[in-house]
Amino acid sequence: MASEQTQLIFELPAVLDLKAAPPLAERLRALRGAALTLDAGRVEWLGGQCLQVLLAAAQSWRADGAALRLAGVTAEFCDGLKRLGVTPAELSGAEMEMEMEP
Template sequence: MARKSTKTTSADGTVYALPQVLDLKAATPLAEKLMSLRGQNIVLDASKVERLGTQCVQILIAAAATWKDEMAAFSIAEPSDSFTSGLQVLGLTPQAILEKELAQ
């Protein structure tokens, strides 16, 4: 049974626990959730992620760029092995998402 995402706050900002499955079906809800948090400092808790798809990676990259443009903090905390390996398949790391510049 998939665990629902949760949101809390910390000294670093709003903590949003990413869902276990970040596949095509999770892309729209993820984008909507991140948009609802726009303007806040945010920490994404990636500790429970078991599956990571390309569409959700694209959303995370776009969100990181948006937060950077708006000068708000955006970070990824405790990436699970599955989250990290899902990024590695695409030639990325959690840090690369935060530093990725989108082509204009």
């Protein structure tokens, strides 16, 4: 059961730009299927390529029935979503919890 799995934490880099997309995708592929928290507490910039990677990851985790959570979301991360025309709900979906930074 997904709720019984150990929740892994993956800290997203501060800059999620074109250069960050391939290593981000590779790391998420390696973690696929695990109960995972994406810690967005350091994110200062969210670009389109990394957003595509995160959207694909959210879809993969939903398809696998695995828990995926986004925590520590910064204002800059939310600004990036808004700039790119994506709502937090579109990224998180019903199955992905999203926790804003205090």
